[in-house]
Amino acid sequence: MKMHGLGDGPYWMISYAYFLTISMLYLITLVSFGSAIGLRFFRLNGYSIQFVFYFIYLNLQISIAFLFSSIFEKVKTVTVVAYILVYGTGLLGSFLFQKLIESESFPEEYIIGLELYPGFSLYRRLYEFSQYASRGTGMKWQDISDSGMSEIFYIMSVEWFLALIVAFYIDQVFSSGKSPFFFLVNPFKKPSSLPRRPTVQRLDSKKVFIDMEKLDVTQEREKVQKLRNEGSTGHAILCDDLKKVYPGRDGNPPKMAVRGLYLSVPLGECFGMLGPNGAGKTSFISMMTGLLRPSSGTALVQGLDICKDMNKVYTSMGVCPQHDLLWETLTGREHLLFYGRLKNIKGSSLTHAVDESLKSVSLFDGGVGDKPAGNYSGGMKRRLSVAISLIGNPKVVYMDEPSTGLDPASRKNLWNVIKRAKQNTAIILTTHSMEEAEFLCDRLGIFVDGGLQCIGNSKELKSRYGGSYVFTMTTSSEHEDEVERLVKSVSPNAKKIYHLAGTQKFELAKQEVRIAEVFRSVEKAKSNFTLFAWGLADTTLEDVFIKVARTAQAFIPLS
Incomplete structure (x- = not known):
């Protein structure tokens, strides 16, 4: 609430x-x-x-x-x-x-x-x-x-x-x-924004971490610092060196959940946060929604500091948490009426907004919206949570795995709802679904071990981190060596990544492969031995995610 x-x-x-x-x-x-x-x-x-x-x-x-x-x-x-x-x-x-x-x-x-x-x-x-x-x-x-x-x-x-x-x-x-001493503050004073700060030279002790930063992450950090130096608050969300450290317990060392995050998200953009479990995504969302206080650094939301003006931030914010927080005795309509009033919607405008919200998440027909939430299935509760986060057209919305537990049809419908809502809203979305990330997100960031490893749109990430094709061929076992020779003739530096019962997969570097040459070689091979199946695929977002996560987990950056 x-x-x-x-x-x-x-x-x-x-x-x-x-x-x-x-x-x-x-x-x-x-x-x-x-x-x-x-x-x-x-x-x-x-x-x-x-x-x-x-x-x-x-x-x-x-x-x-x-x-x-x-x-x-x-x-x-x-x-x-x-x-x-x-x-x-x-x-x-x-x-x-x-x-x-x-x-x-x-x-x-x-x-x-x-x-x-x-x-x-x-x-x-x-x-x-x-x-x-x-x-x-x-x-x-x-x-x-x-x-x-x-x-x-x-x-x-x-x-x-x-x-x-x-x-x-x-x-x-x-x-x-x-x-x-909050009671000594002038109540009529305008809310403060982050002060400008001069650009400072980073210490040598952090040089290793900076050198390991990817160019896109460095550019995002410099963009945030530039906005800080200019005093600009045009972005809906602006994270500046945001950190969260959990204190050590039972002899364990302190846990760095979020490592100096720099991020800017303007209105009209859906930013997707990808990462393995325990990467720090939920800790980041918890700080941005006021559940946790940052250990250091801060963030601006609509020009308001989350460390000083969080109560004012709440008035323009919507949240879809990872777990549904609903009253089982209230109906879906009553939930939306309650949260709509919190957003200062009244009278006929409130009734219209509630009806539209129920229709958008397919809870209107058949009187479903007038049934107690305790009788809803898991997918229906999830859709209601998304509707609650979007009612009142908030300027900033946080969605923590919004489509979890939904069937394909409901998931696609929900994606369309979120896509329409982001036109005048900044959305930060966490997900484990690469398909959802590609469909909804304008930009993506892969989060590993508390740090942002890369950032950009889906095509940029595929181009930057997926510089290879995946070539697959299935033959009888006695022709496996011939398949390897065929692949080496097309791409001398090809790497075998999968081999089982006559099916082999190879990574082919894009810079040394011509697609036309691959097709000609396969057609020629058909006359020499039997091919059961073959294919050539570009790198997927899932491949990029796995590659970045494995690379990042190979070392622990300095805090």
Whole structure:
């Protein structure tokens, strides 16, 4: 929701109101049932006092829960801590705190100090209610001062607001990546862009890495640096020396997931990121969408720095994550209505946009869009995720393997949707399908071991890294030697890459091969021995990918 434009303020307000409503319903049920069955604890003590006390404590409890959710990252950890606090407070209240309250020699100041812990404040309040109820009079407002309850009201009220403020501050600094002094920034100041920086001479310690950079990668880096130096923000996406390092754990060294990435993507371009598993593609997408904070470097999205202005970046961004994030009880239409409202689409425009989105991903006919997402197949969920990422015509869209699990017909339809959407949008797409990359992407980058190894359109990459033809011939086993001699006559430096049961494959260097000569040689060979099958193919994008990946994995560049 945050990646699609939901602000922190509305999210906190809605979540707070939801939990407060649930808590108040529980409170009303508890007091009503207790009074109905005749419990003096509820019937004798003033209902208004009970309501004010419970209301303040419930708000304090919710605020502390928000604070814990900001501090702890793992649900299991905070669950254990919460159980210890709840049960520990109950045991200490019964066996320690009550004895201290009833002791005349224990200083009242120390009691107040203990009540700074919310659990003891609650226990003290319940203790006083029970004492007044046992006398048969119950607590009234005039008894507040004598019972020492006024201090508890003040303590809980102050802690309520302090816990909320601290929780929001921690969330903004550690989760949203803002500066620790973000509250001192002028709210009316225009968002900052990356400052210009002078061109500097690279250190000798990095010379090996630069020498190993391919010309196309070097040109992309120089292009980004030129845009930085000129202060230009015309590109939708501009990555400048973006790095991500995961700290070492369990004796393992730190993991460099993204190594100084330089990349520029203008509006109207679909950039495809190819790479083996673990190459760093998902880490890059996670940084660009705000899930991870870069270790160093930064990126501009529509002129906004992802390290400083990520909340503003979200308003013009769409995301199709690798795994579908859907509410199973909501229908496809309800999903799109919700995310459309986040993109500030309203009224008839919203209805029209939702209908068009459902039609574009083939979820409109037959009332499929009005069925709960939990009943969708994997392919239907994937199509809905793509529709969510594109609703509202965002300026920047990230798609992490969008066509995974789709049948051929649905995949081709989805490709057409993405191709139409990129006209006014910059799209970064990761995929393992070479066919998808060639169909959708204007430019491609092959990512290996956290670094960009090459960049360019499909034809450029094939021409640059696939300088050979693949010649295949199938004959009977006794004629295999004759096939080898035929190939050597056409291309003296031919390399055999496959051999099984009479079928042989050879790589023929393009610069020493004439296609007409290959055909003449094959026709001549037909008169000498039987050919079952033969073929001559140009290098495919898959061949380029495998070649670049193997070459890059032969060494680890300097970080």
